[in-house]
Amino acid sequence: MIFDYPGYELQFIQKRRIKDGSAHLFSFLYKFYSPVTDLQYVLTADYHEGDFFAIKFYAKMHRKSDFKYYLITNRGDVGNLLVTCLKCVPLLLGEYPTASFGFVGSRTYDKNSRKMEGYSNTQRFKIYREFVSKKIGTGLFQHFEYEEVSGYLLINQKCGVDPNIKERQLVSMLAATYNDLPNP
Amino acid sequence: MQLVSAKLRAKGDRLNWTPLKDVKPVRLNACEIEGKVVHVKETSKQNSQEKPKLLIP
Numbered sequence: 001m002i003f004d005y006p007g008y009e010l011q012f013i014q015k016r017r018i019k020d021g022s023a024h025l026f027s028f029l030y031k032f033y034s035p036v037t038d039l040q041y042v043l044t045a046d047y048h049e050g051d052f053f054a055i056k057f058y059a060k061m062h063r064k065s066d067f068k069y070y071l072i073t074n075r076g077d078v079g080n081l082l083v084t085c086l087k088c089v090p091l092l093l094g095e096y097p098t099a100s101f102g103f104v105g106s107r108t109y110d111k112n113s114r115k116m117e118g119y120s121n122t123q124r125f126k127i128y129r130e131f132v133s134k135k136i137g138t139g140l141f142q143h144f145e146y147e148e149v150s151g152y153l154l155i156n157q158k159c160g161v162d163p164n165i166k167e168r169q170l171v172s173m174l175a176a177t178y179n180d181l182p183n184p
Numbered sequence: 185m186q187l188v189s190a191k192l193r194a195k196g197d198r199l200n201w202t203p204l205k206d207v208k209p210v211r212l213n214a215c216e217i218e219g220k221v222v223h224v225k226e227t228s229k230q231n232s233q234e235k236p237k238l239l240i241p
Contacts, residue, residue, distance in 0.1 A: 004237055083239070086239050087239065089239065089240060090240060093240075108195075110194055110201060112196065113195065113201070114196070115195075115202060115204065116201055116202050116203075116207045117199070117202075118202065133222055133225075135238060135240075136224075136240045137224065137240060137241040138224050139241040140240055140241065142221065143222035143224060144219040145219065145220050147220070148217065148218070151217075152222075153219065167219055168214075171214050171217050171219065172214040174214075175213060178212060179213075
């Protein structure tokens with residue numbers, strides 16, 4: 001399968017400082033529009049201690065929902081949406097050249113049955129993992145995957161320490177920061 | 185009857201997902217989270233036409 005989707009233009013919205021005392025320090029917010037789905041999307045890059053960005057996105061129409069990261073729109077255009085999300089990586093590297101990145105493939109909430117997918121090896125994770133491994137090389141980043149929690153890390157090899165050590169540091173930071181993931 | 189059959193076809197039912205009321209918070213423990221290095225496959229030059237363009241090399 002070829003993953004050459006052009007993606008869409010990312011528009012910067014704002015930088016939002018986080019003052020909750022956690023390792024999450026601030027967020028960059030972006031938006032983009034898909035003419036295929038006719039939906040706007042919000043992308044956030046959450047900067048954490050350890051020079052790490054967590055990338056998230058959701059459909060803007062779900063912004064007021066507690067389930068915004070868990071809902072699916074069933075309108076397709078996944079390739080372009082994911083390429084657009086990944087476009088924030090080179091953008092952020094311009095300002096944070098040693099930053100590492102990561103994401104979680106959220107579990108899906110099915111409104112019809114009011115049932116939630118398990119958190120291991122989610123359907124989103126399987127798609128994101130495949131996509132990222134095709135679009136991000138290994139020249140700058142070392143790739144790590146965490147099937148059990150549906151997570152994926154891109155460790156920047158310019159981070160100044162051994163990528164394996166950096167990986168452990170970031171996993172510890174993330175586990176401490178999100179050690180009790182709430183129900184949606 | 186129609187309502188019942190529609191509900192049976194719902195994704196959460198088909199895939200045997202967890203009812204929302206039974207979903208528990210996930211407690212993360214760094215020691216128990218084992219990472220696996222992903223070995224990104226290099227496409228051979230013969231297949232370079234099929235090689236997707238990398239966003240980051």
